[in-house]
Amino acid sequence: MKDMIFALHDNCPKYKQIYEKLKSFIEQGDVKANEQLPSIRKLAESLGVSRNTTLTAYEQLVAEGYIRGEGRRGYFVNLLEPLLLNNPETKMKRKVSQASPEILVDFRAGAVDPTHFPVKTWRKMTNQILTMPASYTYGDPFGEKVLRLEIAKYLFQSRGLETNSNAVIIGSNTQQMLLNIGHILKEKYHSIIVENPGYDGAREVFDLHKFQLETLPIQKNGADLSKLDQFQSKLIYVTPSHQCPLGVTMPIQQRQALIQWANNRDGYIIEDDYDSEFRYTQKPFPALSSIDATRVIYIGNFSKAFLPGLRMCYMVLPEPILSEYKKTFGMFQHTASKLHQLTVAKLMEEGEWLRHIKRMRLVYQRKMQLMVSELRKTFLDKITIIGEQSGLYVLIQAHLGKSENLLIKQAQKQGVRIYSTFPHFIADYPSDPLLKLGFSNLTPTEIVKGVSLLKAAWT
């Protein structure tokens, strides 16, 4: 098949849509084994996208074993294992097998431990808040003053960030904060540097605002900032305390270099400090914003340390962005529940918040240790574990000669759900697949069972 055309829409990265489309053509048998795909250039022209976009999609299909590159001859479809093929015979089997495997262990990352959530305290405080007349009205567009005060105190204590409650803005989630701040920044700035791999949720927002994206490559040992001056952008979005997804922490020298870069260019750093509460091997690093708050838009949330379903996060804005923000969004209603804001403020005032974090750090540290030791003793050098120092998940790079897709499907057949890291990558997905395994809401027994099921699935 030398030519191919299909519709692309705007609300999902184009490379991902091309990858999904080709994958489904191959799985459905619409493109047969050994058939040649259009060249990168030709497909890019037909679809009206850049060559890089089609190349990224092809590279992912190669990494997953769907297609192969034959040098100058181009790209050809591989003969697929029956498990991946969607021919009528296997379709029947697939239907049965898709319906049948019960998920026994779900290594989902976006969850917290339900057994240690302070249900009683939360209930008690919610009841108290409901006796206050203020609970029965709309709230401050920038967040409840009491909560902003508590957050400012907490950030000073835990992240070394000196600010006042006036500069703290509360919202419902990170993407919504980025959406608002992007609206302000795009007046003056038209491109932004993002990490590769990085948080796809942030990229979606920058895409929506039509920022041009430049990519900062991140390796297992961190970012290479030596080429920072070659970028056009004056904005950068980073996750310095716990790089998403690779888990590295940015050393102090790099933090200083980044601040200096932003100062020299009259630019800004968006620091997403999304789960810095859970660092197990060393004390938490101070936030980038604690070095120079005038150049940093700081974002934190309650999703990892408390409850993702709460939908609450916050930003600390430097001047003049803060004034602009207040001018633009002063007439907009608040997006985070006032009741929940008041309850969280009470939790913080009474010291329950810090006690909760302290408790959870220990709980998660034990789970992380168990997870890593089980994986290590089960798979020895067949996997590399990445990011075990902090956070609520680990990455494993599997050296098993199998594609990411096959590893996920085989795990699912055994009743285990594990997650792809592909959405985090803009390009350069590694040749040995990289998988994400969260453990925060699993019990120790489930962690042990999950790893042993993975062994049964893969070896």
Ligand SMILES: Cc1ncc(COP(=O)(O)O)c(C=O)c1O
């Ligand atoms: C890098 C990063 N930032 C922020 C968040 C939190 O997003 P939210 O505020 O929607 O909970 C996540 C969630 O996984 C994340 O990975």
